Amino acid sequence: MNRADLSISPELHAEFYKLNLCGNCDKFVQVLELIKQLSKHQATVLIQGETGTGKENAARAIHYLGARATCPFVPINCATIADDLLESELFGHEKGAFTDAHQTKEGLVVVANGGSLFLDEIDSLSPKAQASLLRFLQTQEYRPVGSKKILRANVRVIAATNANLKQLVQHKKFREDLFFRLNVLNLTMPPLRERKADMAIIAESLLQRFSRDYELPARLLSQQSLQYLQQQDWPGNVREFENTLLRSFLLSTGNYIDINEGVVPSFYTSVVDGESDTGAGNRCATMSFQDAKAQAIVDFEQHYLREVMQITHGNVTLAAKIAGKERRALGKLLQKYAIDKSRYR
Structure with missing residues (x-):
């Protein structure tokens, strides 16, 4: 059609x-x-x-x-x-x-x-x-x-x-x-892997929104970066794609965003590969489904919180905005995992 x-x-x-x-x-x-x-x-x-x-x-x-x-x-x-x-x-x-x-x-x-x-x-x-x-x-x-x-x-x-x-x-x-x-x-x-031709327009929309939401200058995605992103499988789909772009947008200092192999691998990718920062893949293989699911959530939350605190340099208000959570709720999660925001400033 x-x-x-x-x-x-x-x-x-x-x-x-x-x-x-x-x-x-x-x-x-x-x-x-x-x-x-x-x-x-x-x-x-x-x-x-x-x-x-x-x-x-x-x-x-x-x-x-x-x-x-x-x-x-x-x-x-x-x-x-x-x-x-x-x-x-x-x-x-x-x-x-x-x-x-x-x-x-x-x-x-x-x-x-x-x-x-x-x-x-x-x-x-x-x-x-x-x-x-x-x-x-x-x-x-x-x-x-x-x-x-x-x-x-x-x-x-x-x-x-x-x-x-x-x-x-x-x-x-x-x-x-x-x-x-x-x-x-x-x-x-x-899934995003079945509509990779749309990644350019999705990226354009997201980058425009990031610029408005975070009151930062507009930035463009380089053609080389777009081609690299289109080669990835994106098991987390548009949400993972958005998080990757946001991380690069916030850390970029120029007019163009360059994304390469060092940026794309994320928690989603490591879980698919059977490993994570905390070795969740190895542990989960010996657990019941419910216990493995609970452990995966714990591993994800810790990984995500550390990553978002690093991106925002310990700014809890900005981190909460990125996460789409209330500031108090994010603060409780940081406290739950003993993540000290001052370490990221």
Whole structure:
């Protein structure tokens, strides 16, 4: 399919650009065309794709290009919610409903009313949480924890996962009926390695944003660097690509950014190769899956924190901005791993 065969106008391309969805290759233009179609409807959407491919950006585009654009888009990462708190987070609770319920609280379905609720890492929901979500999707009705009232919400649910839900259903780890409810409309985000022709326009967009966000002079990516970047596999996809560019942008002093073999290898690459700064690959091979996953998270957090502190010369405020976290939350992580910011100044 040629780009000329698709009904993506220059104006719509500009809207996608603002939503950090940049690309002109045929495969990605087909994705944009599908997003345009999905935005016209109100049914649930399941977005699938590898980590870092831009699933949340796609969800935002579906929301902001549709009829619900003037209402809230509320994202939530299902992996971060404790099983016993899911119903309270989604549907709210009455005062005294449980030990820490000191006051009545509205749930996220109320916050998102009229708009869209984005459920990321939907595969991480426990069986109990899956059942609660299924009931809501079936009727759009819910009952706050501790309340006898049944309420209704007008919310479009968009879910995302980097897991193979069909396979999880086959292994009885994800409810089949919930899968069908979520998978009314679906979208698959392609990995960066399948759209390397888009890397120039993605880099241009990112560098412009870096210049605005960090109030630094505009910088360009050299052609030699672009060619080198296009030769890499990018297992972390656009997110890894963005982090690599940001690191080089912040450390660069000239008008052009030069990226070579000494810059690209990162935590993602070392994990794929079976090793990391702390030897995680060797240790994980002797652990259970859950223990290995927990250890990988610890190794990643330590590696990431040290790297971002080095880039920012110990500036916690700037580091928090890069990480997309609250300053206090990042400070707690630094304290957790005994990382002294003064060492990087």
